[in-house]
Amino acid sequence: MSLSISPAARDALQSWLEHEKALNGAASNTLKAYRIDVLGFLAFLSGHFGASTGLAPLARLSVTDMRAWMAHERGRGVAARSLARSLSAVKSFCRWLGEREGFEPTAVLSTRAPKFQKKLPRPLAEDAARAMIDTVELQAQKGWVAARDAAVLTLLYGCGLRISEALGLTGADAPLPDVLRIRGKGGKERLVPVLPAAREAVDRYTALCPHDLPADAPLFRGTRGGPLNPRLISGVMEAARMQLGLPATATPHAMRHSFATHLLGAGGDLRAIQELLGHASLSTTQAYTAVDTARLMEVYDKAHPKA
Incomplete structure (x- = not known):
């Protein structure tokens, strides 16, 4: 997966993870999940655009691109709850990157998460x-x-x-x-x-x-x-x-x-x-x-x- 992602995108991902840890106190398990989710997204974009994904394509993402990614994830059996979690990580990464690189990731941020039935807590009597x-x-x-x-x-x-x-x-x-x-x-x-x-x-x-x-x-x-x-x-x-x-x-x-x-x-x-x-x-x-x-x-x- 990582072979199809440009060094610039990989470095940006690492910087974002360090930012999440330092400023937001994200736990190690959370950072691990973020890394997997965003790497999967970047790997999809590489195949979607037919080239190693640098930072420039991330600034030009469209609603169609986001829908294609979500359809791809659902097609490989990713549950709605898991996809919603991945989308949240992708939004956070792209928001941070947009602020750093000077672009507005409108298509990413406006993408709606799939609906799913929230599991209610199971308390004991x-x-x-x-x-x-x-x-x-x-x-x-x-x-x-x-x-x-x-x-x-x-x-x-x-x-x-x-x-x-x-x-x-x-x-x-x-x-x-x-x-x-x-x-x-x-x-x-x-x-x-x-x-x-x-x-x-x-x-x-x-x-x-x-x-x-x-x-x-x-x-x-x-x-x-x-x-x-x-x-x-x-x-x-x-x-x-x-x-x-x-x-x-x-x-x-x-x-x-x-x-x-x-x-x-x-x-x-x-x-x-x-x-x-x-x-x-x-x-x-x-x-x-x-x-x-x-x-x-x-x-x-x-x-x-x-x-």
């Missing part, structure tokens, strides 16, 4: 979320490991943390303060209130943990003392959900979804929940409104007397 934490704690043979696993899940459900955020805590964060300062996606910071249950769970873990927990090292450790691998938490949750008869959607991220959905169901303000979760856009948080509505309709259908 309140009793299932609590049962998950209790069951995980009973699985481990070592007491400190049981306390560790329960503490991590309590942070996911009680504070709405992502698994990467929970495992990103250091010894300096213990004992947990009343409010945690969390650095989330894109380097965005947010303040998260800490429930007494979360503080107590972490206190119990740190009291039992046999490893030193210095301020500048990870708070949660594996059995050999290294940083806790998130796959271990996924594994213990998988074992627990099989015991509890829960679906495969009962994952670490589902605990975060449950935090948001249960807050909303209890009357929580959507904007406040957005801040607690660290969502950049309110539309992301609004997905939980649909989840709660779907749950209410399910209860209504079961309870409503039918004629």
Whole structure:
């Protein structure tokens, strides 16, 4: 693929990725996805125009060219959701390039993403979320490991943390303060209130943990003392959900979804929940409104007397 792309286009792509990392704090996995998406787009243009794609053709892209690329992607089996993600990366790259090179990528920016059905979050019921934490704690043979696993899940459900955020805590964060300062996606910071249950769970873990927990090292450790691998938490949750008869959607991220959905169901303000979760856009948080509505309709259908 890269052989058909000019050095100038490849250098521009690399500069844009460095820009995204430095200014927008894009994560490594995000940058990897951006690279694949834009390289695919540039490779298509090379074949579309019949020559190695430099920077000049990018300034002359038409609506027809963009439609041809999207048709090509759909033709090779790319799903609408994946194509929408690729288009977003291409738009971002071309917008940045246009500002740098002095052209307006109108055709690219005006291209509409394909419609697709957004997947709603799959939260656990309140009793299932609590049962998950209790069951995980009973699985481990070592007491400190049981306390560790329960503490991590309590942070996911009680504070709405992502698994990467929970495992990103250091010894300096213990004992947990009343409010945690969390650095989330894109380097965005947010303040998260800490429930007494979360503080107590972490206190119990740190009291039992046999490893030193210095301020500048990870708070949660594996059995050999290294940083806790998130796959271990996924594994213990998988074992627990099989015991509890829960679906495969009962994952670490589902605990975060449950935090948001249960807050909303209890009357929580959507904007406040957005801040607690660290969502950049309110539309992301609004997905939980649909989840709660779907749950209410399910209860209504079961309870409503039918004629």
